[in-house]
Amino acid sequence: MQIAVIGAGPGGYVAAIKAAQLGASVTIVEDTEVGGTCLNRGCIPTKALIASAEALEKARNIHDFGIELNGNVIPDIQKILERKNRIVSIQVKGIRGLFKSWGIKILEGKGFIAGPKKIKVTLRDGGTEEVEADKVIIATGSRPAQIPTFPFDGEKILSSDDALNLNNIPESLLIVGAGVIGCEFAFIYRGFGSEVTMVEMMPRAVSTEDEEISAILEKELKKKKIKLMTDIKVEKIEMKENSVLAFLSDGKTIEAEKVLVSIGRALNSKNIGLENIGVKTGQRGEIIVNNKMETNVDGVYAVGDVTGGIMLAHVASKEGIIAAENALGGNAVINYDVVPAAIFTNPEIASVGLREKQAMERGYKIRVGRFQFRALGKAHAMGEISGLIKIIADEQSDRILGTHIIGPHASDLIHEAALAIEKGLTARDVAHTIHAHPTLSEGIMEAAEDVHNLAIHVPKK
């Protein structure tokens, strides 16, 4: 069986490896670099920058840990970018190594569906190559969406791609959109010393999260002196000699050295030849797939951002596995009920399952357990006491419906809740499991106890 995968991001490369594991002969086409947005322009490079920003912050506050530093703490942006690039290249090599070990052929260039079972690749170093495949998996991903009236220029109007490679730390940065990407960059550049202002159209930051979590994040933004303006649009940007002037929908203006536009992602479904075989797309250009990741065309699958679903790397990877299995005669279906998500703000945010409002809208009678990190000895020892763990359980069955965390290591803590929800466990199940002391995970146990007002480290209510 010949399988061609277009796009080597977390959807495509995982699909390629899975298909090879199942015995297919696999060719993968990538026009930038293996690892896709996640590894080269998203998840990983931002985490590298966040680690530098947090190290800087810790150094600035090192006094709190009983340590005196003689001398200045100065970020060297060139070295920070070099470190980030090194981390990315290690991961890129890792994926290339995996491809090699599974005998997966990489074609570096732009893939185009020329006809049924036929992919034409315009190679990066000149020339073209045609690939014949029995099955095709499309994983072309997405790119930063821009605002037509002030498109990216890479100099003063930045995309998230540009914001990963600024050679100078801007004195001031305006961020349009206080979603996941905007908020992560707000903490990064504030950490490096920029004055940061975020303007958000919606009434709150990270508006896809539980409202209580947004409120706590907004307070943390304030503590870091990151300015957030909500319910406001940027209507126009005027270019000045060394800055930009943004005109807001409330009549005010903001001047900043640079502006980062992080309003969402546009789908890469154009100019890849979908029309040549009649693959159906929706209104936003998303490739329409069923729960087996099949498109309307027999033998053609699509996974990841280009399908317009949940735009998370780990979702794309899971979809890639499902597509590969089905391409090789399987009958796997995707299930999005339990998808943990993480936002690497400071503190981190993570969530899985239903939000409080969502659970009520679905007609559940719920009980909510809450536990604050500041009630944990470990959080105090670490010097990171801000945050909350919130567990939403069904009143009748006591099953956990959702968990929302803002606090240190939220992105790691969330998986206990993900497993609990996946397996239908109750708040009592989690509460009755011994958790090691002293850990942040104790907070999960306490929040689960608090569902029944029985948390040990919460005063009587």
Added chain:
Amino acid sequence: MNPEDLKYHKEHTWVRVSGNRATVGITNFAQESLGDIVYIDLPELEDTVEANTELTEIESTKTTSSVISPISGIVTEVNEDLAESPEIINEDPYGKGWIAVLEVRDNSELDNLMDASEYEKYLEEEAKLK
């Protein structure tokens, strides 16, 4: 020990009114229950606040808690010193630890509040209930 010239709200806040200026803070009992205060989210100037609703949030090493406004009004001043040194509230809850000044529309709301001796009785009863 709770000053005689203040009025008290059952959510452990106080108000000192002079003309249409109402200075608001948390009580000694509140600061003791909270423990070491590490952060207060200062209210926004010009915000309108209703009595019995959240004026702002306060964080101690133990917990985070709402500060309930004892009176309605518009925020005209906030205690900026608390931004850098929130522990002032622990040290001097009725003096330097004031939180905000509100411009008050309706002084009659004061009638719903307790005076110092009533507040002390209230604290004793609360303690018995626990």
